[in-house]
């Protein structure tokens with residue numbers, strides 16, 4: 001387990017702190033910390049507060065915000081930024097960009113579980129400038145489908 005500092009910004013969240021649903025869960029659900037229900041119109045993106053701040057503190061870790069599969073697949077509620085990346089030094093309010101990519105209005109209820117937070121290890125790179133790569137790899141410069149589809 002990675003220790004992560006959690007600050008409650010809205011006291012209603014005290015009853016609804018993010019938690020792993022099962023022993024094997026990778027993500028903790030984040031709730032929409034709203035005063036009242038809000039309708040996300042087809043194609044619309046809104047920024048939803050979670051009522052929480054986290055501070056990971058250790059640059060060897062980050063957090064990602066991912067869609068919930070049920071909401072994404074059945075209701076078309078995904079993330080406006082596709083994936084949210086939470087830096088280890090971020091201390092601001094945790095926000096979820098909610099995009100209704102469906103053709104039906106979606107009513108987001110207060111405290112509804114909207115997205116999920118996953119803590120991930122991070123390797124930070126130090127670039128070493130070169131004129132040419134010292135070894136030619138099997139792939140070389142091939143990409144974007146160069147290996148075919150079958």
Ligand SMILES: O=c1ccn([C@H]2C[C@H](O)[C@@H](COP(=O)(O)OP(=O)(O)OP(=O)(O)O)O2)c(=O)[nH]1
Pocket residue numbers: 065081083084085086087088090093094095096097
């Ligand atoms: O879904 C998200 C994505 C980001 N953040 C916060 C945490 C993150 O550390 C910070 C900055 O995110 P990012 O670097 O992706 O955004 P940016 O547009 O590059 O902003 P900045 O210039 O502040 O880095 O915003 C969220 O609360 N929710």
Ligand SMILES: [Mg+2]
Pocket residue numbers: none
């Ligand atoms: Mg940034």
